[in-house]
Amino acid sequence: MASETPVRTRRAGAFDIRLIIALLTGVYGVVLTIMGIAFTDDAELQKxxxxxxxxxxxxxxxxxxxxxxxxxxxxxxxxxxxEGDETPAG
Incomplete structure (x- = not known):
């Protein structure tokens, strides 16, 4: 039997789409939270x-x-x- 060499991998890092989505929703979440705490008046609450x-x-x-x-x-x-990539993993 021929043994296969293990494939070297590295983390996607900043290019992980989950982190991009988290950044966008985090920014909107902070803005909405600040708006809800500081800038909501009684008229808006009544609506x-x-x-x-x-x-x-x-x-x-x-x-x-x-x-x-x-x-x-x-x-x-x-x-x-x-295989030809010699950049350090991490």
């Missing part, structure tokens, strides 16, 4: 039946962001390294 929608949506987006970052850290995407 939303007394619920601070910006605050809750912002908190939800921040939780979503934390879960995506946790997922990317715990299960990183591994990409194969071409």
């Amino acid at each position: 939303a039946a007394g619920v601070n929608i910006n605050l809750w949506a912002g908190i939800g987006m921040l939780i979503f962001t934390a879960l995506f970052v946790l997922w990317a850290v715990l299960r990183p995407i591994r990409v194969p390294v071409p």
Whole structure:
């Protein structure tokens, strides 16, 4: 039997799409949370039946962001390294 050589891999790092999605939702989450805390008045709360929608949506987006970052850290995407590539892994 012919034994196969193991394929060398490295982490996708900053090019992992999960981190890009987390960055975008994180920015929107921070903006909505700040808007919900600092800039929501009683008239806007009355329109939303007394619920601070910006605050809750912002908190939800921040939780979503934390879960995506946790997922990317715990299960990183591994990409194969071409044989001629001599760049250090990491």
